Amino acid sequence: xxxxxxxxxxxxxxxxxxxxxxxxxxxxxxxxxxxxxxxxxxxxxxxxxxxxxxxxxxxxxxxxxxxxxxxxxxxxxxxxxxxxxxxxxxxxxxxxxxxxxxxxxxxxxxxxxxxxxxxxxxxxxxxxxxxxxxxxxxxxxxxxxxxxxxx
Numbered sequence: 628x629x630x631x632x633x634x635x636x637x638x639x640x641x642x643x644x645x646x647x648x649x650x651x652x653x654x655x656x657x658x659x660x661x662x663x664x665x666x667x668x669x670x671x672x673x674x675x676x677x678x679x680x681x682x683x684x685x686x687x688x689x690x691x692x693x694x695x696x697x698x699x700x701x702x703x704x705x706x707x708x709x710x711x712x713x714x715x716x717x718x719x720x721x722x723x724x725x726x727x728x729x730x731x732x733x734x735x736x737x738x739x740x741x742x743x744x745x746x747x748x749x750x751x752x753x754x755x756x757x758x759x760x761x762x763x764x765x766x767x768x769x770x771x772x773x774x775x776x777x778x
Contacts, residue, residue, distance in 0.1 A: 654756070662752045666745055675700065675708030676717075677745055683718065683734045684742035690729055717741055 636653055640646040663674045672680070682694045689697075695705045709732065712718040717738035723729035734742060757765055 658749075658752050658756055662748050665748055670741065670744060672741070672745075673708060673711065675704045676712050676715075679705060679708045679712060679732070680717065680734065680738060680742050680745065681749075683732060683738065684746070688721075688731045688733050690723070690731055694732070712738070 636650065640649045643649060659674075663677060666672050666677055667674075678698045678700055679691075679694050682689055682697055686693075686697075691705050691709050692702065694700070695702045698705075709718065709720075713720065715737075716735055718732050719735055720730040720732055723731050757768075760768060
């Protein structure tokens with residue numbers, strides 16, 4: 628006799644008061660776990676390092692605390708990632724132009740190469756996840772995500 632089929636995510640949370648949060652977390656896992664796992668195996672970068680590279684690839688000069696706020700990741704996690712990336716020479720720190728006590732992070736040329744390597748991995752995961760949506764549904768989903776992220 629075959630083992631019983633486990634419930635689907637939708638069956639699990641159908642009547643749950645936290646069904647939105649659980650589905651958001653599940654979607655995050657479907658997106659991030661395979662992508663970060665592949666990046667760690669192939670490129671030897673942690674999730675914190677990738678987060679920093681991703682942010683600096685889109686906004687060329689940021690402070691570590693800016694990365695923490697933008698990504699909603701803990702400051703200590705970002706700090707560890709910065710130290711690892713400095714050691715790997717993928718980012719550099721410069722004194723902030725306004726406040727010399729602050730350090731601004733930028734990607735090095737090697738860091739920019741790494742950014743260009745990680746982006747297709749995330750794009751492939753995103754495309755796979757959104758493949759069941761029509762173009763119109765993707766536009767609606769995009770607007771809803773913007774609204775949720777903006778708070």
